[in-house]
Amino acid sequence: MNIIIVEDELKTAKSLANMILGLKPNAKITGQYQSVASSVSALSEGTMPDLIFMDIQLADGLCFEIFKSVKITCPVIFCTAYDEYTLDAFKNNGVDYVLKPFSKQDIQEALRKVDELKNFFQQKTIPDLGDLLSKLTPSSGKTSFLIFQNQKYRTINVEDIAFFYIRHDATWIMCFDKQQYVISQSLDQITQSVSSLQFFRLNRQYLINFKAIKEVEPYFLRKLYVRLVIETPDKLLVNKEKSHSFLSWMEER
Template sequence: MNIIIIEDELKTAKSLENIILALRPNSKIVGRYQSIEGSVKALSEQPQPDLIFMDIQLADGLCFEIFKQVKVNSPIIFCTAFDEYSLEAFKQNGVDYVLKPFSKTDIEEAFLKVDGLQNFFQQKVVPDLGSLIDKLKTPLGKESFLVFKNQKYTTVATENIAFFYIRNETTTIMCFDKQEFSLSQPLDQITAQVSSKQFFRVNRQYLVNFKAIKEIEHYFLRKLFVKLVIETPDKLLINKEKTSNFLAWMEER
C-alpha cells in the first residue's frame, strides 16, 4: 500500500510514519508534505496513493483548500487536534477522523476501517453507513483525563468535569462533586482535546462545561458575567469581543 502523509508538524509526521510502518510493514510512505501548495503539486503531478493521512490545519491554511484545487480519489484518514471539522472531513473521502494526540491503537482502528471499506466494495455489498452517521452525530472529544493525587493515578471522566482553570500557573480540574485535580497539560492543549460543543473557553483562565452554567448576566462595558452551579475562585467574565460567539454556542443545543 502506497501512503502519503500531509502534516505540518515534523515530529508528529515522523511519529505517525513509525506507527504506520509498525502496523503495516509492507506499506511504503511515498510522500510527506507540510503545506497546501506542496500537497496540491504532488497530487496533481504524481499517481495518487492508496491512502492519505492528513492533518486539517497546515502551514498555509486548512487542508480543505486542497480539494478545491485538485480532485483527490484516495481514501483519507484525518488526524487533527480539532473536532469541529468532522462533517466537512467526511465529505472529502474521509474514512476516519482521529483526534490528536493519537495512539497506535487509534491508527490501527483507522486501518481496520479502511480494510473494511475495501472488503465491502470487493464483495459488492453496500457499506454500513450507520456507524459513520452515528459518529457524526456524536460530539467528539477526549472522554477522560489521567490524574495523579495522593500518590495514586486515577482517571476523571470528562462529563464529570465542571470546568478547567489555571491556578498558580497550573491547570486544574474542578469536578461537579468539587473534587480538584492538577494536570500537566496547558489549558490550550486541553481546549483542543475536549468537545467544542461541550466546553467553551470563556477567557484565558477558564474552560467551562455547558452543563455547569447556571445563568448569565450582562456586566459593565458590554461584558457577560457567567455563573456556574458551583462557585469559581474567580469571577467569570466574557469580554465583549467574545460575547456573540459565546451566546451562539449556548444557542446551538
C-alpha cells in the same frame, strides 16, 4: 499500500510514519507534505496513493482547499487536534477522524476501517454511510461523572465542572465551587465523552468548560492566554496551531 502523509508538524509526521510502518510493514510512505500548496502540486503531478493521512489545519490553510484543486480518489484518514470539522471530513473521502494526541491503537483502528471499507467494495456491498456519519458526529456528551470520596460514591454534574486537569499523573475535576475530586478516567477518555460544544482541550493537561472562561488575550509567539473565573494551578496557554480553532469554538455559541 502506498501512503501519503500531509502534516505540518515534522515531529508528528515522523511519529505517524513510524506507527504506520510498524502496523503495516509492507506499506510505503511515498510522500510527506506540510502545506496545501505542496500537497496540491504533488497530488496533481504524481500517482494517487492508496491512502492519505491528513492534518486539517496546515501551514497555509485548511486541508479542504486541497480537494478543491485535486480530485482525490483514495480514502483519507484525518488526524487533527480539532473536532469541529467532522462533517467536512466525511464529505471529503474521510473514513476516520483521529484526534491528537493520537496513539498507536488509534492508528491501528483507523487502518482497520480502511481495510473493512476495501473489503466492502471488493464484495460489491455498499457500506452503511449513515452509521459512519453517526460515528464521526460528536455526541451531546455525558451529563455527570461518578466519583469516590470519603468511602462513598456520588455524582458530579457536568454543568458544575469548571475544568478537568492532570496533576501528578492523576486526573482531577475542579468545580465552580472550587471543590476538587480525583477521577479514574484519563483526560483523553473524558475529552471523548463530554460535549465538544461545552468543553475544549486546551493542551495535554487541561480540558475547560466554556462557562468557566473569563477572558482571553494574545500572548507571545501568537499564543493565547486564557483566564478562567476561578484560579488554575497553571498558566493556561493555547499554542498558535490551536488558537484559531479555540477562537472559532468560542464563537460557535
